[in-house]
Amino acid sequence: MADFLALLVSDAALGILLGCVFAVIAHGLNIIWGVAKVVNIAHGEFIMLGAYGAYFLNLYLGLNPLMSVPIDAAIGLVVGVGFYFGFLYRELRGKESMGRQSELVTLVSTFGLALVILNIAQAVWEHPVGIRWDPGFVQVGVVTLPLGSLYVAIASVAIIGLTDLFLTRTYLGNAIRAYSQDIPATQLMGINPTFVAAVGIALGFAVTMTGGALLTVWLPIGIDPVTIGPLYAPISFVIVVLGGPGKMWGSLVGGLMMGLIINVGQLLLGGSIALATAAAFLILIPLLLLRPEGILR
Amino acid sequence: MSRTLEVSNVHKYFGGVQAVRGVSLTLGEGGVVGLIGPNGSGKSTLLNVIAGVEKPTKGTIKIGDRRIEGLAPHRIVAEGIAKTHQIPKPLLTMTCRENVAVAVMFGRHKERDPGRALQEADRVLALVRMKPKANVLASNLTVQERKRLEFARALGTGASVLLLDEIFAGLTPSELQESIALFAEVQKKTGFGALVVEHVMRAVLTLSENVVVIVEGVKIAEGRPRDVVENPAVIEAYLGAEGASARA
């Protein structure tokens, strides 16, 4: 019994660390969804690209995942701007909000994008890769925590906090939030909606790709284009919906919930991560029916 | 057996907001009852509850002797009760004729043949004097025309009770006169009953037999239009205590 409890606490602790990383990979999606009210179905593929970015930075420059965060973020900013002008600009320009037709168009086009990226990546990178980074362990009571995961979890929370600060304390950040609520009003206040939206989307992509970089700590051998996207995209979607799209700290709440459910569920359901993930999804759908705006009020 | 609409002690709460608090009213067959009150008093919510768009927190609603509270909107339509939207919601990709035809096909009479439904739609459009617009796409209509289309669609469902949400709002005086006359004329021809939520006093006073006043979710007065309008509590609700004393 004591053994089981120890396992439970240990799994819960790891679940929390995992949940923090889940939170940051979902956070990028949260920002994009909040700003442009669109969902990027290709989100998972950009996480994957972020992970590969960290891998190559490690391979050629010897950077560990934490250090590759700023570079990945910069790449994400550029990618985000490209995405905005490629996919969203035409749909959002001059409109007050995304119409149903536009929503359909974005869903379908980003779905196409997802599979384009996935298949190119699959053709180019044939074997799964991993980053070797082992800063050791730390003992907290009965629980042994891998330091890499701990650092990454702290970084994740820091990133979420920083973006929250940016969005609430800076002029540009507030402009972005204003845009997400009321585009015409934003224009009336002299803010250029195109610029603001582009920055918001760019920020979302930057966070997404850094999330991918941080995720590598949990994938010692498993950075591979085929599995990352299709697994972490649904996880991100569910996290954002759980926490409420556009609610910044909702990412953290949702992420922690997912992390805990998957890890502890794995223990209770007999060691299968696949089953635990499926269970997590299936629990959450009825939950969403009851609370469509998300868990956080 | 008469099809009287009976609303009994209906409450509707949205979390902490008590939009409708224990309102009861009766609409006799073919009668017209005006529902007035300041903005935000719960009139539209009450209509939504009757129409099935919202479920009542408490209370019952009957038509004839059938209980209809809590039924889904399409079931309410099948019972012969149709509601218009305060901000018109036309089916933008279809013509006026098609809009009304949809009402005919899925309303009370459930016309199965689209051709016949389209013909019936023409008849309804002629009744509300919108025949020239039959082929016009709903997206090309002015707001006034959209409101009239709402009316036409409600008629198209074959409803015997219409719930009209501010259908006379935003009209110029001459448009208002024409609309009031049209309403009376159509009502005489088809015999529908109507619960009319309105701010435009002229319409309410001209068309209603009875008026119900709702303030902050509660019915504070009821009676003949002239009497209600003179009621000091009603005046106070609209104009404030000073307004009431100014009139006294």
Place this chain on the structure above:
Amino acid sequence: MRLLSVIRTVGPTFWGIASFLVLLAAAAGRMPLVLLTLLTGLLIFAALAYSLNFITGLTGYVSFGHVVFMAAGGYALGYGVGTLNWHPVAGVALGAFVGLILALGIGAVTLRFRGVYFAIASQVTAVAAFYIVLEVKELGGNQGIRLSVGFDPLAWFYTIWVVLAVEVGLTYWITHGRLGYGIRSIKTDEDAAKTLGINAAGVKLLLFAISGLFAGAAGGVYYWQNSGIFPNEAFQLTFSLQMLAMIVIGGMGTLLGPLFGAVAVYLPSQFFLTVLIGFQFVIIGLVVIVIALFLPEGIVGILRKYVPELRGLIE
């Protein structure tokens, strides 16, 4: 005479497709095997496209998880033929049935969501289904089910022919009657539709169930000539992409769209199979992006817009 008036009212598009199908059926027995196999594959993909068309094309509810029904059909076939020793056609029928039941179950929950949320819920259920199937031993766990069905190309062809013919007929019947108006109303403004007496929830569930049924049937036929059904391939989202691509490229909600889309997606990808496996999905994805962003009405829409003579003919 009744028949004459029916012939006159049923549109030229329907007759065009019907003639094409009848021609195929008649020629099937005389074709070289390679051509027959190719055409059967085309019909399977067209059937999948028509199945997604029922829900996504007609109502605009984008379902990313439709691969689930195709896989369900495949597993039903695998179980029916492999474990129960049924004839493959019975297996396909079982696939249709399983697809129907599964769609009713999934749709009852997910159709309560709108727009984006529905799309996400559909993708999530597909992923969850994949993980669950991995654990079910009766369905082979992560090894799948191996099949060795004797090759009967004509039976294979005629089975999918029947499925497709029924689908086309059903699509026509639905879009041309009263139900067609109801569906268009739901697609345009679901809340307004409800206040006009349309049982939106019921209609959506009906369409979703139909689409699940046919996707299951098509899935059964697809796996009939496969060496087996294996979860890692069966649940690939690329199937959903191809289905979506076909109706987007062809024209969503139209009668001819899924068929055009199937030709546009299936035939080129067959040629690519020998050149660069996986690359055809890049091309398909790119085409989907371009069409979704710039030409959302698809081929049918483009033809109707730019070739006025065809406006009355193509739907």
